[in-house]
Amino acid sequence: MATIREVAKIAGVSIASVSRVLNHPETVSPEKRTTIERVMNDLGFSPNGSARSLALNKTSTIALIVPNILNPIYPEIAKGVEDIIYRRGYNLLFCNTDLDPQKEKNYLDTFLGRRVDGLILVGGFVFSEDIYKIQNQKIPLVLIGRKIPEIQENSVYVDFELGGYLATKHLLDLGHPNVAFIAGPEREAMDRDKQMGYRRALKEKNIPPRDDYVVQGNGEIEGGYLCAKTLMRNRNPPRAIFAANDLMAIGALDAIKDLSLRIPEQVAIVGFDNIKMSALVDPKLTTVSYPAYRMGALAARLLFDTIDSKNIDGKPREIHLQVELKIRKSCGHTGRVQEIFS
Amino acid sequence: MATIREVAKIAGVSIASVSRVLNHPETVSPEKRTTIERVMNDLGFSPNGSARSLALNKTSTIALIVPNILNPIYPEIAKGVEDIIYRRGYNLLFCNTDLDPQKEKNYLDTFLGRRVDGLILVGGFVFSEDIYKIQNQKIPLVLIGRKIPEIQENSVYVDFELGGYLATKHLLDLGHPNVAFIAGPEREAMDRDKQMGYRRALKEKNIPPRDDYVVQGNGEIEGGYLCAKTLMRNRNPPRAIFAANDLMAIGALDAIKDLSLRIPEQVAIVGFDNIKMSALVDPKLTTVSYPAYRMGALAARLLFDTIDSKNIDGKPREIHLQVELKIRKSCGHTGRVQEIFS
């Protein structure tokens, strides 16, 4: 592929002029500029990004790390990020950790080497030392998800503990005698918070937590399905299930239906995330919602703020957004309910 | 951040040796190597990717362009791609066109400049001249989706026309007197193929196509909802609806339920894509399935094949996969049906 040098030679100018029309066109005389542009076109010239990055010490790339792209809540966040960075001419280096620590570590290292201009890390388990490497190299970083006291960083988060609490309390208030919890993967810190909220709600009502009412799923539909089946095999099966995410809640819902039990009459279900799908299953799923797209967009803005101002050493900013219980049918609430499109 | 030069100075060796432990460790004496590695560690050194890319003329990056990340079928494909390229140490530059030609063009240009090692383009409208630019620069390219006769390129595709035909024919065979079609966005070439299949099935049964039975949605749930409402306002509403994707089919399903009509008795519905969600709505959605994840993985493999062999000028390879009608409840089929997990 053509280089700046060839363009220069053919156009009969110096490489500096070519570089100028690329970066500061207004500083080049109109005629020369037209010639150069024509030559570029003829040659199908496109400036080499690596060379440019090297010279400018800037890659125009930001990396986004999510736990699982197959959970629709993450594309939602990703879209928020992409919409913002696209406007600034940045590109997205995307990756999926599958909650695999090794994979997360590898990616973090790679991004360090690639000198990404910024990094957005969603949920997951971000306690590895690798995160400190990022901080040491002063790569602008924004965390999305839960608040992490251990790490002083820019973040956009919601209170998952509160969400878990609200969901459980709602179920309890509705009179469901006992509620079970389907946890997500061990490593997912956000899900651990939800579980704490679940426990707090029980405690508040003086209901002793039962180990056999807490099962762990893989965070996917199938996991929720399996967990619900397990729960219902209990000698004293729960009358309500709170799942750490909608995917598992939907799987649970499917399992309960398979068992020919009525939802919410015999088993009530509440999920977490408010993915679109949750409003379309039958019965519609009550869930805890939070503004995923907005979190992505805000994170990207926050990132650019720190990239622009270079105040990387300044104190980190935190944006706290609210969770909200979205009451639909699956929990057995009898009042007016909010439906899709609401 | 530390450079190879500083490492060399501190370790008391030449930069060549440092570079060697980075690239061909076995060619460096053990002692020297250990020293260098220690220094690298102490300094938190990480080789600059841009410099390396520049020197090697290789970015270890492949770009993936999809129309809409919010449609779960695309993350599915993306996952297939990522799983393969991750193992080879490649990174994914990800982007979403929203079917916006300008955005697609921009991204294509950017990727040209970034000298990505390969490009995977999913669906969408790939007829812009920009695609030729990619070919001219001999950037390995793989198309996922439909077969595009106009472009001789590596591709992994399924026959969407056939899918549309099968879906419509199935509905017709089931005795639904008239079937409507909810089309996707104008620009989505794959959806146009589906529509052709729809027409072929009608024609085969000597059913004259009706313009008022073909409506166009935006490819999302809301679009399907709106389209179905429109269709049912018809003086002579259709008794069956074939939607160009599951998202719209699910929206349609919701609309029909809102109208208090029974599915499939009063209105049968068939979708396209077989996203997971389709097996979880009520009634479960009959749909046309194809191996999205596999397509992504195969595309990545194909890409590496051409990257490795550099036979970019060789004749393009095409991988044709099968569509399959996944019969569930929403179409009114009365025989045995395949359910989720099948």
Place this chain on the structure above:
DNA sequence: CTGAAAGCGCTAACAA
């Protein structure tokens, strides 16, 4: 096994 040096393609002083 090791080092010196050229070069990857571009940007940005600095001079003219």
Place this chain on the structure above:
DNA sequence: TTGTTAGCGCTTTCAG
């Protein structure tokens, strides 16, 4: 306004 030149950080001959 334009051209010359010195890097950006790395890889890789080529000598030794």
